[in-house]
Amino acid sequence: MKPQMLVRIALRSIRRTKMRSTLTALGIIIGVGAVIVMVAIGHGAKSRIEQSIKNLGTNMVVITPGAANTGNVSQGAGSFNRLKIEDAEKLKRESVLLADVSPVIMAFGRIRGNNGTNWRCPVYGVDPAYQNIRDWQVGQGQFFDARDLRARRKVCVLGATVALQIFGDGEGAALGQEVILRDVPFTVIGVLAPKGQTASGTDQDDVIIAPYTTVQERLAGHQFIAQILGSAASPSDVEAAMTEAKAIMRESHKLGDWEDSDFQVKNQADLANAATGATDVMTILLACIAGISLLVGGIGIMNIMLVSVTERTREIGIRMAIGARPADVLLQFLVEAIVLSLLGGLLGVALGYGGSWLVGRLTGWPTMIDGMTVGVALGFSAAVGVFFGFWPARKAAALNPIDALRYE
Amino acid sequence: MAADVIRIRGLAKTYVMGTNEVHALDGIDLTITQGEMVAVMGASGSGKSTMMNMLGCLDKPTSGSYELDGERVEVMDRNQLADLRNRRIGFVFQGFNLLARTSALENVELPMMYERSRKKDVRDAAMKALARVGLAERTHHLPNELSGGQQQRVAIARALVTEPALLLADEPTGNLDSRTSVEVLALFQELNDNGLTVVMVTHEDNIAHYAKRIVELRDGRIVRDEPVSPRGNAAADLAAIDARRKGNA
Numbered sequence: 001m002k003p004q005m006l007v008r009i010a011l012r013s014i015r016r017t018k019m020r021s022t023l024t025a026l027g028i029i030i031g032v033g034a035v036i037v038m039v040a041i042g043h044g045a046k047s048r049i050e051q052s053i054k055n056l057g058t059n060m061v062v063i064t065p066g067a068a069n070t071g072n073v074s075q076g077a078g079s080f081n082r083l084k085i086e087d088a089e090k091l092k093r094e095s096v097l098l099a100d101v102s103p104v105i106m107a108f109g110r111i112r113g114n115n116g117t118n119w120r121c122p123v124y125g126v127d128p129a130y131q132n133i134r135d136w137q138v139g140q141g142q143f144f145d146a147r148d149l150r151a152r153r154k155v156c157v158l159g160a161t162v163a164l165q166i167f168g169d170g171e172g173a174a175l176g177q178e179v180i181l182r183d184v185p186f187t188v189i190g191v192l193a194p195k196g197q198t199a200s201g202t203d204q205d206d207v208i209i210a211p212y213t214t215v216q217e218r219l220a221g222h223q224f225i226a227q228i229l230g231s232a233a234s235p236s237d238v239e240a241a242m243t244e245a246k247a248i249m250r251e252s253h254k255l256g257d258w259e260d261s262d263f264q265v266k267n268q269a270d271l272a273n274a275a276t277g278a279t280d281v282m283t284i285l286l287a288c289i290a291g292i293s294l295l296v297g298g299i300g301i302m303n304i305m306l307v308s309v310t311e312r313t314r315e316i317g318i319r320m321a322i323g324a325r326p327a328d329v330l331l332q333f334l335v336e337a338i339v340l341s342l343l344g345g346l347l348g349v350a351l352g353y354g355g356s357w358l359v360g361r362l363t364g365w366p367t368m369i370d371g372m373t374v375g376v377a378l379g380f381s382a383a384v385g386v387f388f389g390f391w392p393a394r395k396a397a398a399l400n401p402i403d404a405l406r407y408e
Numbered sequence: 409m410a411a412d413v414i415r416i417r418g419l420a421k422t423y424v425m426g427t428n429e430v431h432a433l434d435g436i437d438l439t440i441t442q443g444e445m446v447a448v449m450g451a452s453g454s455g456k457s458t459m460m461n462m463l464g465c466l467d468k469p470t471s472g473s474y475e476l477d478g479e480r481v482e483v484m485d486r487n488q489l490a491d492l493r494n495r496r497i498g499f500v501f502q503g504f505n506l507l508a509r510t511s512a513l514e515n516v517e518l519p520m521m522y523e524r525s526r527k528k529d530v531r532d533a534a535m536k537a538l539a540r541v542g543l544a545e546r547t548h549h550l551p552n553e554l555s556g557g558q559q560q561r562v563a564i565a566r567a568l569v570t571e572p573a574l575l576l577a578d579e580p581t582g583n584l585d586s587r588t589s590v591e592v593l594a595l596f597q598e599l600n601d602n603g604l605t606v607v608m609v610t611h612e613d614n615i616a617h618y619a620k621r622i623v624e625l626r627d628g629r630i631v632r633d634e635p636v637s638p639r640g641n642a643a644a645d646l647a648a649i650d651a652r653r654k655g656n657a
Contacts, residue, residue: 315507401467
């Protein structure tokens with residue numbers, strides 16, 4: 001029998017029992033729809049994280065304190081802070097491959113504008129090179145320069161959020177004003193262009209940036225070196241620059257060959273992997289749950305196909321009497337199961353698209369459907385049809401013609 | 409001399425029911441040549457249904473040999489039997505056994521869908537077969553839209569469409585009124601006159617007397633095998649019935 005004939009017979013038999021077929025396929029519809037929505041949410045989250053890591057700056061190398069770790073599991077117990085300003089200065093002097101280097105000193109405390117407004121946000125003490133490394137444009141005014149750094153001037157640049165909260169949204173309203181940090185007044189010389197949120201939802205613009213020399217001197221006791229940032233001259237230099245930075249850092253920390261490094265050197269790819277690793281796990285978990293619902297849907301199909309074979313025993317007998325081979329009967333029921341689950345799969349894809357759109361609308365999460373997921377989901381639903389349709393079909397094919405024909 | 413369509417030697421079928429052995433067929437010899445019209449008779453339990461299943465290659469004998477149209481049947485596997493039923497045998501059943509919710513035309517096309525070496529125009533062959541049984545106007549009707557006699561004629565068209573060597577009818581008039589029964593028998597006689605071998609199982613004498621030969625079974629053995637005389641003419645009887653009805657009306 002020709003394939004298109006088999007499909008026609010299958011479609012007709014499905015149409016005859018519309019209600020039952022729909023309910024049977026519902027398992028597959030929901031399963032496939034769930035797979036697509038879940039994976040779309042996972043992918044959306046992942047792409048947002050990757051995008052925001054790209055926002056951190058190009059060619060960036062990050063040195064953080066703490067023992068080396070593998071797969072986010074710390075390998076050493078004493079991951080105490082061992083970064084010093086001298087490390088940053090040594091890197092700046094000796095590194096060939098790092099075009100820019102900047103320490104990032106973090107200080108905290110209450111912030112007051114000279115207009116009396118209170119605010120609370122981190123203060124970063126950095127080198128002027130920080131602007132280049134982060135690829136961060138200045139919206140108004142200017143960034144501080146090397147002279148400010150050397151002279152330990154009490155100047156600062158505000159993140160867009162801070163400027164708005166303390167001085168309002170007037171053009172240039174913040175410039176020339178003062179913010180008081182632990183009783184130390186800093187003159188605002190610039191406001192940074194907005195950079196938006198990080199993947200974890202932290203507002204990158206809620207920050208005050210000042211020369212690290214000033215922060216170190218004026219806010220002593222309330223700060224630590226969070227990290228040292230560097231940037232390689234080009235993307236192809238990143239790996240070599242990391243190796244070099246590691247060597248310089250080990251020398252700076254006077255580590256013997258047998259000792260583990262008490263710092264970590266990472267690049268953007270590492271950061272991206274660490275951040276997306278969690279969402280990968282989430283995506284896999286969600287897909288597993290959805291896969292189980294597909295499995296349940298498949299069992300539903302098998303159940304209804306078994307019922308169908310019993311109901312149509314007489315039809316099978318007639319077909320056999322007029323010359324259907326066992327293989328013909330097997331194919332007929334197998335194709336019916338596959339068509340049923342594929343139809344369910346197609347409806348499921350539609351449901352998945354609708355569901356993803358709705359989730360995106362309601363929660364504001366980014367969702368992303370790729371063709372691969374749709375293909376895999378459809379392929380899987382066809383496979384469910386083959387797998388769960390085979391046994392009922394074989395049962396039908398194994399019937400004895402005379403028994404099937406005399407079945408009441 | 410005409411060729412043998414059916415040649416049976418020592419055919420036996422034994423069912424085991426618990427510790428009992430039931431000999432449904434107990435060593436039958438039978439030869440039917442091309443162009444015969446045979447009525448197989450017998451009370452229920454005589455073995456005539458079992459015999460029908462054997463002749464139709466729907467069931468396998470316990471022992472003995474069966475040659476259909478020169479081919480040995482008892483050695484065939486399921487696929488070969490299916491092909492044999494498809495090409496050599498046309499079935500007509502008591503309960504018509506048409507596929508429900510499937511048009512007359514598609515029912516008649518069905519055997520050709522299972523034909524291995526398909527060359528002919530399926531639709532055309534089905535239309536011709538339906539025309540032959542006088543249903544050219546009813547091709548797109550569903551079985552439940554047709555009368556019993558019309559359904560049986562669709563079944564006959566389905567049996568004929570593959571041009572079989574043998575038409576096997578199992579109580580073909582069992583579900584029909586007397587006029588329609590004669591009508592179906594008239595069709596059988598016409599087909600037989602054109603050279604088709606017909607074997608029908610019946611328990612009604614007035615149906616059997618339209619055949620050329622009667623074979624009667626009892627307890628799995630042939631107890632009577634004789635030509636029919638005088639043989640009925642179904643077409644003439646049908647005309648007489650219709651004339652009488654007209655007279656009454």
